[in-house]
Amino acid sequence: MNSHYGIYGGQYIAETLMPTLIELEKEYLKAKDDPAFQAEYRELLADYVGRESPLYYAKRLSESLGGARIYLKREDLNHTGAHKINNTIGQALLARRMGKTRLIAETGAGMHGVGTATVAALFGMECDVFMGAVDVARQAPNVERMKTLGARVISVESGSATLKDAMNEAIRNWVATAENTFYVIGTVAGPHPYPAIVRDFQSVIGTESRRQILEKRGKLPAEVLACVGGGSNAIGMFSAFLNDPEVKLTGVEAGGEGIETGKHAASIGGGRVGVLHGCKTYLLQTPDGQIVEAYSVSAGLDYPGVGPEHSYLADSGRVKYVAINDDEAVAAFDTLSRLEGIIPALESSHALAQAIKVAKNYSPDESIIVCLSGRGDKDMDNIAKYKKSREK
Amino acid sequence: MESRINRCLNRCRAEQRSALVVYATVGCPTPEESEILIHRLIDAGADMIELGVPFSDPMADGPVIQRAGQVALKAGTTLPEILRIAGRIRAAHPETPLVLFSYYNVLLNHGLDRLGADLKAAGVDGVLVVDLPLEERGEIIPMCDKYGIELIPLVSPATSPERAAKIAEGCSGFVYCITVRGVTGVRSSLPPELALELEAAKQACRLPVAAGFGISTPEMAREVSAHADAVVVGSAMVGTLLDHGADAAVSLIGSIAGGMR
Numbered sequence: 001m002n003s004h005y006g007i008y009g010g011q012y013i014a015e016t017l018m019p020t021l022i023e024l025e026k027e028y029l030k031a032k033d034d035p036a037f038q039a040e041y042r043e044l045l046a047d048y049v050g051r052e053s054p055l056y057y058a059k060r061l062s063e064s065l066g067g068a069r070i071y072l073k074r075e076d077l078n079h080t081g082a083h084k085i086n087n088t089i090g091q092a093l094l095a096r097r098m099g100k101t102r103l104i105a106e107t108g109a110g111m112h113g114v115g116t117a118t119v120a121a122l123f124g125m126e127c128d129v130f131m132g133a134v135d136v137a138r139q140a141p142n143v144e145r146m147k148t149l150g151a152r153v154i155s156v157e158s159g160s161a162t163l164k165d166a167m168n169e170a171i172r173n174w175v176a177t178a179e180n181t182f183y184v185i186g187t188v189a190g191p192h193p194y195p196a197i198v199r200d201f202q203s204v205i206g207t208e209s210r211r212q213i214l215e216k217r218g219k220l221p222a223e224v225l226a227c228v229g230g231g232s233n234a235i236g237m238f239s240a241f242l243n244d245p246e247v248k249l250t251g252v253e254a255g256g257e258g259i260e261t262g263k264h265a266a267s268i269g270g271g272r273v274g275v276l277h278g279c280k281t282y283l284l285q286t287p288d289g290q291i292v293e294a295y296s297v298s299a300g301l302d303y304p305g306v307g308p309e310h311s312y313l314a315d316s317g318r319v320k321y322v323a324i325n326d327d328e329a330v331a332a333f334d335t336l337s338r339l340e341g342i343i344p345a346l347e348s349s350h351a352l353a354q355a356i357k358v359a360k361n362y363s364p365d366e367s368i369i370v371c372l373s374g375r376g377d378k379d380m381d382n383i384a385k386y387k388k389s390r391e392k
Numbered sequence: 393m394e395s396r397i398n399r400c401l402n403r404c405r406a407e408q409r410s411a412l413v414v415y416a417t418v419g420c421p422t423p424e425e426s427e428i429l430i431h432r433l434i435d436a437g438a439d440m441i442e443l444g445v446p447f448s449d450p451m452a453d454g455p456v457i458q459r460a461g462q463v464a465l466k467a468g469t470t471l472p473e474i475l476r477i478a479g480r481i482r483a484a485h486p487e488t489p490l491v492l493f494s495y496y497n498v499l500l501n502h503g504l505d506r507l508g509a510d511l512k513a514a515g516v517d518g519v520l521v522v523d524l525p526l527e528e529r530g531e532i533i534p535m536c537d538k539y540g541i542e543l544i545p546l547v548s549p550a551t552s553p554e555r556a557a558k559i560a561e562g563c564s565g566f567v568y569c570i571t572v573r574g575v576t577g578v579r580s581s582l583p584p585e586l587a588l589e590l591e592a593a594k595q596a597c598r599l600p601v602a603a604g605f606g607i608s609t610p611e612m613a614r615e616v617s618a619h620a621d622a623v624v625v626g627s628a629m630v631g632t633l634l635d636h637g638a639d640a641a642v643s644l645i646g647s648i649a650g651g652m653r
Contacts, residue, residue: 003527012496012523014452016548016570019555158458164449171451176574178550275497275523276449288470289501290448 001025003192006315008308011191013278017171020178025193027098032200037093044089045204048122049079051086053205055212055369060339061356068222068362070355072372073209075233076344082374083205083233084115088184090201092119095182102126102181106170108135108163108229109300109347110142111374112186117151119184127151130170132162135299142378160293163303167277187230188307191278195307202236209369210240222362223248226371227351228321229265229301231310233373238319248320250358251310252350254296255323265294266323267306268314281308297326297386298346298379328353330386333376345374346382396517397489397542397565400439401600401621410617412649413602414438415493415626417460418477419446419469425638426464427477432642433629434485437649440622442520443478444630445471445494452522454577456631463634471502475510482515491518491544496528504532508539518542518565526559533562545597549573549589553596560597566622567597571605578627579606582616590619610651617652 004010011021031037045051053074062070075083088105095103103120104127107113113129120127129146133155136143146153159165167190174183188195188202213221224241226234228251241247256264264270267282274283276291284292284304294304313319324332329346332353337343344352348371355370362368376383394402404411414433418426430441446461446469453461471494478490492511499507499521511519519541524532529543536543542565547556550573560567571586572579583589586603593601603616604624613623625648633641 011525011527013525014522014548015525015546015559016452016550016573018525018527019550019552158455159448159462168449168451172454172575175452176572178573273500275495275500277451278523283497285497285501287501289498290465291497292448 001029001193001196005309005312008280008311009192009195010280011278012275012280013191014175016175017178021191028094028193028197031094031097041090041093045086049085049089050077051204052208053077055209055216058340061336062359064339065356065359067360069364069367070359071213071367071369073205073237073369075205075371075373076375080114080118082111082345083202083236084112084186085118086204087198087201087232088115088119091182091184092123096123098182100180100182103184104128104130104170104173104181105184105186106130106163106166107186108302109378110139111300114142114145116184117146117149120151121149128154130154130156130166132166133157134161135163138382139299139378162293164291187232188235188309189230189277189279189305195279195309198232199235199239199309202232203239205233205236205371206238206240209237213367213369217367220244220247221369222366223250223358223368225250225252225351225355225368227252227301227347227373228306228310229303229347231307233371235307235309237371242318249318250354251319251321252354253321253323254298254301254350255325256295258325259323263295264323265296265301265303267304268310268321269323276305279308281305281311297329297382300347301350322354324350324353330383332356333383343376344372345376346379348373395542395565396487400489401566404439409652410620411439411622412437412652413440413442413622413624414629414645415442415444415624417444417446417457417464417630418474419464419467420460421463422467423469423473423477427480429638429641430481431484433645434488436642436646438645440489440491442491442493443474445474445492445498447495447498450495452575454575454627456578456627457576459634460630471498475514478516479514489517490515491520492516493520496521496524504535508535508541511541512539518544520544520568544568546570547593553592556593556596560599563599566600566602567593569593569601569603571603576605576627578608578631582606582612587619610648613648614651623652
């Protein structure tokens, strides 16, 4: 496998973990070519996750904007309510194949933690989820879900006590436990081969979407949009369209209170190249190379880095990356809830807000696809708090 | 000419003892105080100093070095400041090898060529980059070659002998053997298989070995020194500094050094 995407990616990690990564790559390549492994993965996606997920024509939303037909890829309808499970099932199957009995994971909004806790229960594995103390407080319902599923949630107090610190702590734990423990990384970041493994498991989003839109419309969409924190739903969605030059691909980063304010999570839009958590990529950092805290109203996008393949796709120009601010995402959250009866995750609302912005640039016989990566139930408290703070 | 690191290891070998390497987080508690501390550590018996560069996300470090890094960053410590401190330590202690111990991102941001020039000017002998394994170190080797900086490689208990041999290839100072599977930090005991692992690393690498991670007391240091050319003490000193102050940290290093002689 190629461990780099142009200058990005790689394996910038302590020597103690290198033998584990080498073994993982070897096992993954075998699993990829193993029909039995793939069959079990497909069967679980169908019967346990509930795939394929619908590609839904959002008619009222589209008509209200008077432009392109907007289609929503309904990853929110997956078991556990987000795209994360596509990946956690795949990695848990890999873990079992490698004889590991314990799963660990980092989580921000809690969706990946829930996804990992779910498959740990399904496969009868021990599970520890590392979560920043700040996120434990703002995503309480997901903490309860993980505990209900039998996982331990370890509240991480170090650093900024958010997703990046949860990942630091997961890596520290893994260094000491790799012999029996599999680290289930939730996004397309981390050292090689993780970005490739996670992309492959999430590519089902794009593969289905491409086929579905061709069935429904007889032609490819004009534009495909997805939100980007680490960027796993986006890579999964984009992967099927990379070789369709007529399809515009747009990754939507979290602009927080605006890139110009410095309070944002747009690593590509407002960061510089660096090395964190095992890969070289765009990062939010000081001129001295210290990582700075990301900010977004949405906990799932609150990460100061981005998957290395996104950095590569940004430089190559194949994918355009834009930023949507908190207020625009919250407005899109409300719009979709009221017009379509679908409450989207705040993360996905960023992609939606960009779609709402650009829909009118297209004619009604063109279509655009938005990856609705998750459901918004987990965000109700946050939205209420956010709106209250705005009233003041 | 023989390198300063080799001269140091040979000198210790002639005295029939292992070298004592002390890791200090530069800038903890403040840049000024850490500079004074390092002078004192050398006077107390440290044969070699690892200049720890603080990083916001030290993934290979336990709670003590994490805390020290945060203290140092809060005190405004930057790599250019660390390099200035290194230059002054070099001037005062011409024969004590200095090794910069860092995460890669800080070095990358400084600019690798500029780093090489600055290290050479400051009189730093080597660089050890925690998160730059064999697979990625090609990025930094040209800088090391150009400026005569020794790249200190790391091997761990998880590293196979074949891989250890590859890791040592092209390196000349010593190889840093991580003694435990885990992050840095004070430990009450070391793994029983450590002696065998250190001997195996020596065989595979054909370089002097320094054993580090978890060595916390004079007894442990003495025990490990039977199997290693150098013994690294980090968290024990830094933790003592944080909890009990510089005098206690210097006296710990003094007693470890005394125990190894």
